[in-house]
Amino acid sequence: MSEERAIIRVQEPGFWERRGELVSATVEVSAAQLWDETPEFGAAQSDLALETEDGDRTAVQVWTLPSREGEGRRLQVLFPADVPVNGEQTYRLVRLERAQDCAVYEHPLPDWSSCASLEGTSWTSAHLPRLMRSRDIVAAVDSPEDHVAFPGICRAPNGALIVVYRAGLTHAAQDNPRDGRIMLVRSHDLGQTWSEPELVVDSPDYDDRNPAIACLSDGTLVLCWDKYLQAAHHGAFLITSEDLGRTWSDPVQLGQILNVHTRSRALELSEEEILVPLSCSDGGPEELAAYAIIVNRRTGEQLTSVLTPIGDRNIADEVAVARAADGRLVALIRSNSDPVLWQTNSFDEGRTWCRPFRTSIPSQFTPADLITLDDGRLLCAFSFRERRNERLLVSRDCGETWDIESSVDVLSGTRAIGGDRSYPATVQLDEETLGTVLYETRPHPHGGRIYFVRTLLADLDRKPFPCLYQSDPEAEGATFEAPLRCPELGLGVHVTYRFTGKFGAPPNAFEVALAAGPREVRLRYQMGTSPDRSRPTNVVRATATTSGDVQVLAEGEAQGDWFDDGNLHTICLELGEGTVRGLLDGHEQFSAPAERFRPDLLRLTTDRACVAVQSIRLLSPGRRVYPEPLDVTVLRAGD
Numbered sequence: 001m002s003e004e005r006a007i008i009r010v011q012e013p014g015f016w017e018r019r020g021e022l023v024s025a026t027v028e029v030s031a032a033q034l035w036d037e038t039p040e041f042g043a044a045q046s047d048l049a050l051e052t053e054d055g056d057r058t059a060v061q062v063w064t065l066p067s068r069e070g071e072g073r074r075l076q077v078l079f080p081a082d083v084p085v086n087g088e089q090t091y092r093l094v095r096l097e098r099a100q101d102c103a104v105y106e107h108p109l110p111d112w113s114s115c116a117s118l119e120g121t122s123w124t125s126a127h128l129p130r131l132m133r134s135r136d137i138v139a140a141v142d143s144p145e146d147h148v149a150f151p152g153i154c155r156a157p158n159g160a161l162i163v164v165y166r167a168g169l170t171h172a173a174q175d176n177p178r179d180g181r182i183m184l185v186r187s188h189d190l191g192q193t194w195s196e197p198e199l200v201v202d203s204p205d206y207d208d209r210n211p212a213i214a215c216l217s218d219g220t221l222v223l224c225w226d227k228y229l230q231a232a233h234h235g236a237f238l239i240t241s242e243d244l245g246r247t248w249s250d251p252v253q254l255g256q257i258l259n260v261h262t263r264s265r266a267l268e269l270s271e272e273e274i275l276v277p278l279s280c281s282d283g284g285p286e287e288l289a290a291y292a293i294i295v296n297r298r299t300g301e302q303l304t305s306v307l308t309p310i311g312d313r314n315i316a317d318e319v320a321v322a323r324a325a326d327g328r329l330v331a332l333i334r335s336n337s338d339p340v341l342w343q344t345n346s347f348d349e350g351r352t353w354c355r356p357f358r359t360s361i362p363s364q365f366t367p368a369d370l371i372t373l374d375d376g377r378l379l380c381a382f383s384f385r386e387r388r389n390e391r392l393l394v395s396r397d398c399g400e401t402w403d404i405e406s407s408v409d410v411l412s413g414t415r416a417i418g419g420d421r422s423y424p425a426t427v428q429l430d431e432e433t434l435g436t437v438l439y440e441t442r443p444h445p446h447g448g449r450i451y452f453v454r455t456l457l458a459d460l461d462r463k464p465f466p467c468l469y470q471s472d473p474e475a476e477g478a479t480f481e482a483p484l485r486c487p488e489l490g491l492g493v494h495v496t497y498r499f500t501g502k503f504g505a506p507p508n509a510f511e512v513a514l515a516a517g518p519r520e521v522r523l524r525y526q527m528g529t530s531p532d533r534s535r536p537t538n539v540v541r542a543t544a545t546t547s548g549d550v551q552v553l554a555e556g557e558a559q560g561d562w563f564d565d566g567n568l569h570t571i572c573l574e575l576g577e578g579t580v581r582g583l584l585d586g587h588e589q590f591s592a593p594a595e596r597f598r599p600d601l602l603r604l605t606t607d608r609a610c611v612a613v614q615s616i617r618l619l620s621p622g623r624r625v626y627p628e629p630l631d632v633t634v635l636r637a638g639d
Contacts, residue, residue, distance in 0.1 A: 122472035123480045127464035128500070128612050129406045136454035137411065140185055140194045140437060141165060143447040148183075151437040151450045152212040152265060153425045156244050157219045161187040161427070163437055163452070164200065164211040164223060169444040171420055173207035173229055180207030182225055184245055191435050191452045200248065203227060206234055212425075214265035216274070221245055222266040224254065224276050233259045236278050238266070238295070254293045255304050259283040263318035263367050265425075267329070272298050275329075275350045277307070277319040281336060288316040290333055292350045307331055307344050307353045315342045315356055318367035324398035325376030332359070332380060334367040339503055339528060341368055341382065343399065360473070361393065361402050362501050364529070366422040373428055373457070381410065381424035381436055384501065385527060386537060388413045389565030390424040390438050391501075394460050404501040405612070408459045410436050411451055413562055417442060432457055468613040470606045473502040480604040484514075484618070489596045492574040492619040495604065497611050501566055503528060504608030507535060511606075512573050514599035520545040521553075521594065523573045523582040527564030528609070538564045540589045542582050553580070553592040560587025568614065575599065 140163050141148050151165040164184050173179035181202035186195045201208045206227035214222045221241040227234040235258045237251040254260075260278040267275045274297060279290045290307040308315045317334040324330050329346040333356065341363045344356040361368070366383040373379050378395040380402065390410040395402050410424060421440035429435045434455045441448020470478050484491070495512050506528030513522040521544045529537040542553040563569050563584050572583040580594035604613065 122470055122475040122478045124469050124471055126467055126469035126471070126612070128467050128469065129462035129464055136191075138191065138194075138452050139449045140187070140191070140452040141183075141197065141450035143167065143441070143449065145445045145447045147171065147420075147441050147443050148448050148450055149420070149439045149441055150210050150263075150423050151425055151439055153427045153435065153437045154213045154215040154221070154265065155427050155429070156215055156221070158244065159188070159190075160244065161191055161429075161435065161452075162213060162215075162221070162245060163187075163194075163450065164213045165437075165439065165450050166209045166211060167197070168207065168209075171443070172209070175230060177203070177205045177207065177229055180209050180228065182208050182211045182223070185450075186245075187452075190429050190433070191454060194452070198245075200245070201225060201239075201251075205229070210262045212262055212265040214268070214274075216266075216268050218271075219244075222274060223248070224262045224266060226261045228261070232282065233261050236260050236262050236276075236293075238276065252295075252300070254278060254295070255291060255302065257283065257287055257291075259287065260291065261318070263334075263423075264320035264369065267321050267323065269294065269349050272296055273349075275321060277321045277331065279317050279319055279333075281313060281316045285311045288313045290316055290319045290331070292321065292331075292346075292353075294350055303351070305346075305351055305353065308333065308342075308356050314338065320368050320370040320380075321350075322370040322372045322378060324372065324378055324395075326398045328398060330370065330378060330399040332361070332368045332370050334363060339364045339385075339506060341380075345399065359402060360404055360502050362404075362503055369425045371426055371428065374431065379426060379428075379434070379460075381426045382407075383422040383424065384566045385499075385564050386529060387419045387422040388538075388562050389567065390422060390436070391566055392426065392434065392436065392455060392460065393501075403460075405610075406460060406462065407501055407566055408455055409565075409567055410453050410455065411438060411440075412565055412567060414440060415561055417448070420448075428457075429454070465614065469500075470609075470611045471502075473608060473610050474504040476504075476607055478606045480613075482602045482616075484600050484602055489598050490575040490577070491599050492572065493602055494570055494572045494615075494617040494619065495613060496568055496570045496615040496617075497613045498568050499527070499564075499566055500610045500612050502610040507537070507607065508609035509607040510571065510609065510611050511604070512571050513603040513605070514573055514575060515601040515603060516597050516599045518545070518547045519595075519597050521573060521575065521580050523571060523589070525558065525563060525571060525584060538562050540582065540584070542580075542590050542592070544580065544592070544594055546595075553594075554582070554590030558584055558587075559589055561585065 146167045147170055148165055148167050151163050153163045155161055164182055166180055167183045168180040170179055182200045183197045184200050185197050206229050208225055209228050211225040224238050226236040236254040238254055239248045239251050241248045254276055257280055259282055260280045262278060264277045269275055274295050276293045278293060280287045289310045292305045292307055294303040314336050315333050317336055319331050319333045321329055321331045329350050331344050333342040335342055341359050341361045342356045343359045344353045346353045361382055362384055363382050364386050366387050369381040371379050378399055380393050384391050389412045391407040393403055393407040417440045422438055424436050424438040426434055426436040436453045437450055439450050507526045508528035509524055509526040511522055511524040513520055524541045526539045527537050529535045538558045540558050541555045544551045544553055569585055574581050579591055581591040582589045
């Protein structure tokens with residue numbers, strides 16, 4: 001897609017007072033076609049850049065403003081304050097092919113601590129990293145018919161990337177042994193292009209699945225997988241290759257328990273030993289656990305150690321293991337009921353493991369991947385919520401703590417595919433770049449893809465940004481209130497926020513409300529389901545209250561997209577002429593008759609979810625932006 005450009009001239013530099021590093025200005029646009037799809041009432045576009053005559057670009061965010069008579073489309077543009085702005089210069093506004101070509105800037109909230117005391121509450125004035133979007137997304141595998149899933153990745157000594165995955169008819173074979181085989185693709189240009197698939201394993205009597213691949217220090221490739229049929233696993237196996245996957249050894253069974261499955265790549269302990277994590281989540285009570293199989297490459301002998309308490313099915317699931325910079329082994333375990341990963345550590349090369357404990361890393365119904373970066377940090381690839389959004393985060397202290405608020409987007413879900421996706425696996429490509437694979441697919445004959453996504457390591461160390469932060473994941477009904485000074489009837493409030501990743505027990509929700517005395521309208525967005533997946537998620541509920549009488553305006557699945565991930569979203573509540581409506585990212589969720597009133601209070605509430613509010617914008621019915629800071633009070637959770 002060619003880039004579109006429109007010449008602009010600055011009309012009102014300093015329309016909003018310069019605050020810190022950002023400034024906004026009003027501009028006139030000569031080519032309105034760039035913004036034909038922009039919602040009229042304040043939703044922002046972030047795939048635009050301000051381009052100088054020299055070709056330098058700066059990412060901007062743009063809001064549509066009402067046109068004056070005789071003028072073209074008027075926009076409010078937000079950009080860094082160090083960009084020179086005056087009426088003498090000519091700029092071009094460029095719509096980028098991908099929104100992630102430049103960093104996206106948000107209007108900063110004021111320092112809330114200067115407006116109110118936040119001490120002793122779960123809402124705080126904080127500085128958190130800016131959001132970063134996915135970049136360089138390609139399909140390593142594009143299957144028009146087969147169900148493709150569960151990828152693993154490694155980098156060979158010659159620099160080639162090798163990805164293994166399962167191809168079949170359905171997510172898991174029941175009685176059809178031809179459903180499930182292990183395939184392989186390669187890239188010799190760091191993931192820009194990929195080879196045609198090669199068959200590696202296809203057992204005639206079983207579904208071959210859950211492949212994981214590692215490259216040892218001597219160049220040996222180690223491939224692990226398990227066999228499945230009739231709702232049971234039939235053993236985990238290992239093969240090796242000395243010629244970069246052209247030929248493979250005979251398979252060796254891992255451990256003595258048959259009903260186990262694989263997920264994570266083998267970990268090299270020494271020149272002689274490797275460790276392969278396994279899990280048994282569907283066996284008898286005497287077998288339920290996560291295991292580590294230590295294989296002696298020279299003698300073939302195997303030693304089995306237990307990572308989790310035997311009989312505890314909750315954490316007897318897929319596990320990933322890596323070595324931290326201080327030598328300890330760190331394992332992250334998928335839970336069967338908790339919306340977070342569990343962790344255990346070993347200080348004796350995997351022979352014994354400490355008692356598992358809950359982390360704060362979100363994960364529901366999907367496992368994580370774990371690697372050690374060249375600089376010694378641990379990097380975890382995880383699924384943010386319910387197979388909706390895969391992300392990367394790091395630990396800088398050998399797994400003692402995890403930088404969840406700084407997690408980086410890998411790939412957000414495609415609504416048309418549904419929930420059969422995720423299983424991220426990551427490899428470091430060079431000193432600056434990471435590569436992550438994950439799948440998104442449907443049953444045969446619809447097909448799917450194995451995606452490969454490049455992420456800059458620098459994205460994990462982004463500059464902090466002022467925000468209002470609700471930091472307690474266990475807080476139920478944590479409320480932030482701001483009195484409003486609105487001279488006109490009606491109001492639109494647009495709140496840009498993100499779930500940062502720390503959650504309490506579901507459901508987890510964020511709500512915006514406008515009130516005046518006994519009148520109030522609310523829009524609540526809920527994410528997070530129960531362990532049995534029966535509780536709805538990605539739903540909205542809107543209510544109007546008059547003198548204690550509550551009227552439900554809307555309740556049901558959110559329209560237009562999924563909004564239950566770690567990316568920035570905008571929740572909007574608008575009081576118009578005889579109507580009230582709510583939007584999520586510009587998608588209308590409801591519109592209902594309502595008596596117009598002048599709200600004097602804005603309320604933001606979270607339920608068992610840590611939320612960072614990046615901007616609050618108040619718009620009058622005439623689309624005039626209220627630029628002054630809000631007076632702020634903060635209520636304790638439950639007050």
